[in-house]
Amino acid sequence: MRRKLFWFFWLLMGWTPALRAQDQAACRVTLPAAERIAAVEAYIHKSWDSLTRSHRDLLQAVQDPKLEHAPGTPWVLYIAATEDSLAVWNQLQQALPDTGLRQITLRVLPKDPIAQLDVIRPHGLLYLPEPYVVPGGRFNEMYGWDSYFIVIGLLHSGRVDLAKAMTDNHLYQVRHYGKVLNANRTYYLTRSQPPFLSAMVLAVYEHTRDRDWLAAAVPLVERYYAYWTQPPHLAGETGLSRYYDLGEGPAPEVVSGERDVQGRTHYDRVREYFRTHEVTAYEVSLYYVAETDSLTPLFYKGDRSMRESGFDPSNRYGPFSVDIIHYAPVDLNALLYRMEQDVARMHALLGDSAAARQWHNRAEVRRARVDRYLWDPEKGLYFDYNFRTGRRSDYVFATTFYPLWVGMASPEQAARVAANLYLLEAPGGLLTSTHISGSQWDAPYGWAPLYLIAVEGLRRYGYHEAADRLTAKFVSMVTEDFERTGVLLEKYDVVQRRSDVALRFGYTSNEIGFGWTNAVFLALLAQMD
Structure with missing residues (x-):
């Protein structure tokens, strides 16, 4: 019933789901005038500084809008048991005035913090050695997959040092916690987020050409890969991987x-x-x-x-996506394919051709498994696979573009996906799904990271007209909304082309900042030059 109402709503808006090629040509949106775009770019370049957290402003960083905090009590900063706590404290003393230090308590985590998470109270910020950019609003910490897009935006802004610092922080997390964390708060110690680490490393390396830094990063990227390719992150007998938080009980x-x-x-x-x-x-x-x-x-x-997946929440895996633990997802396995290819490239850059071949072979094995389980040749889309029931989902979701983005789709598969773009295309660009569920990662909402992946995936296979059209829709929508609100936001209603949201589930706000919206705006524009 909800799906029927959704398409009825589209018809009222003057749109239909059958936005085929001939209709798309008539519905092109042009980029805003240069001076209008420049105003958004000025906001973005200024916002990088306001969203940056470092030792100097640690008192701002430790504060957490998501949890209650007793007034007058110190904020807690935790460090890993494997870290040098005295050295950390000395660094903070040099960076912070005494008035700031008195409002912060430094504590060392247990050696196995996940096993002893119940005794870590109150929850607090996890120490990171380098500056980082937060998404904005209630998200006042460094996030896993947000950071890839933020790094891309920083590189487009010429902020190479800050992009490298963020990547170093992610490598630091792998060194001390065995994975990139959902974010650097203690309540996120039990899970990661979609794995973009290898892509971050190579993006930074393209600007620095620091071979020693790359060589030091490789074993940490490989360790993070192991997190995703060992139990409990294996998706049954498929040979693919799944999302699986290591914690218990309510988040x-x-x-x-x-x-x-x-x-x-x-x-x-x-x-x-x-x-x-x-x-x-x-x-x-x-x-x-x-x-x-x-x-x-x-x-x-x-x-x-579901929160480890980053898509929190949607109805992609049934109501609230709680059945995600029984699925091999398209996005995760496409990202692992990219990680395998990225690590192969890293080894090749470092002169180890034998290791490069091994990683290429892993990628080809994964490609074959994705084709077997996740590709639907009848529908011409990639879908998640339920290994418990032995059936593919039929839930149309924008992650169908991930295999194009990482280059694992054949030309024929890419053509089928591109031909089905009309299912998700909307006045503001790209819907997250074709379903209305009351959750933010479903229709009618669109999100910046999925735009970048879809657009770059389409470009990779030569579908530049579609990529340009989606870019123009996104940039014009964000620019128009910026002119109404004065800010960039986390998500947009891409049917209404506005940042107004009406959510029933999850957190119901639309956060200002916003890290990955800023980044994708810059990245998409750069590809139009």
């Missing part, structure tokens, strides 16, 4: 920070949904007990794992 930042105007948490709204809706996308008893109106431990595992 602390969700309980505290994702409340509606009535004070209900995201989990309260989920329980209400289960009480009042029939769910057929998965076996609901795995996640909800009707007799006690309670969410099961497996629900929280799925909820946390």
